[in-house]
Amino acid sequence: MEEKWTQTAKELEGVLQEMSRTIHQNPELGFEEHKAQALCTDLLEKEGFSVEKGTGGIETAFKARFPLGNGQGPRVAFLAEYDCLPGLGHACGHNLIAGAAVGAGILLRRLAGDVNGEVVVMGTPAEEGGGGKVIMLENGAFDDVGYAIMMHPSTENLVGRGGRATVKFDIAFHGKGCHSAGPEKGINALNAVILLFNAIDNLRPLLPTDTNINGVILDGGKACNVIPDYAHAQFSVRVRTQAEGEVVMEHLRRVIRGVEQLTGARAEYVLEPGYAERYPNDHIEREIQKTLEELGEEVERAPLMGRYGSSDIGNVTLKMPAVHTYFKIAPKGVASHTPEFEKASDTPYAYEQMMKAALAMARAGSRILSDGEFRSQVDEEFAQQVKAREEAKKQA
Ligand SMILES: [Zn+2]
Ligand SMILES: [Zn+2]
Incomplete structure (x- = not known):
């Protein structure tokens, strides 16, 4: 990996960890994430992004954009979640999702190089109940976005996993x-x-x-x-x-x-x-995997379908190429939605892993923006998924 990536990540580490930790220490339920929204958008505004709050009719949502080159070209969005669980605080680690997404946005804005397009960071509230992304999709908040990338903390680095x-x-x-x-x-x-x-x-x-x-x-x-x-x-x-x-x-x-x-x-x-099933884009996930491996991480591959949980990112994967890749923050056996996972979401190790996730997402975004051939492979994979669903519907 070129040094500019790791070097810039080092520069950003302190401020992103501070932001993520503050979100962890001030847990807010879905649709009430005012502090988290302010923390994310303040940082992005300082970095030159133009910020809109209340996106898609949700007060605590946001969309931050930074045009690259002439601004005409692919729009890559990094999705931040920042809601907590009732009674458990950040037991799903969404403080780390926010840090990774904002970090990816800033990294890509600084390092995208000579390309045309746009870096977008979106704050998507109420994943744990309320389906912020579903509401935002219905209200057109994703209409001008081409690709959506997010990563979720877990007990392993995992690609390929769908959701029910x-x-x-x-x-x-x-x-x-x-x-x-x-x-x-x-x-x-x-x-x-x-x-x-x-x-x-x-x-x-x-x-x-x-x-x-x-x-x-x-x-x-x-x-x-x-x-x-x-x-x-x-x-x-x-x-x-x-x-x-x-x-x-x-x-x-x-x-x-x-x-x-x-x-x-x-x-x-x-x-x-409610939430739709999930169709991760394998081309984008492989890019994320590549960076994680370059950073010394082991990455597992999961079967697409299993007895998995559900998330509103599923609805996004029906509309555009999108991924919800997992990054490791705790040893296997630490279940999410428990007090143990809440603790694991606020450790030096978790914040170190969050930076790796930010790098992996930013570099995947960079490839989408800079490599037209790669982009058409990503688009083609998405088109095939749409076609397969339509055929399955006809047969039902
Ligand atoms: Zn959760
Ligand atoms: Zn979660």
């Missing part, structure tokens, strides 16, 4: 309350919820392989001598693809109608696609 699609499912049943001594005068909303749980269990053999449904009852009544007039449950549904999600939704709608008929309770529900 989700379905949003929130349901309330409205019945009729009465004294439990005369239950025939009421309509038991809790019974409807219990019936729904059992019906979903009976449905499992009919659902696409690897469908994963988990539910909780959030309100099941207030007192045991009152027939509940209201009950509320929430389910998380994971499926391999959004197309499979639609199959599951059809089954669920039928089951809900059945429960209404059996109990007389009225259902009020939200049943819609």
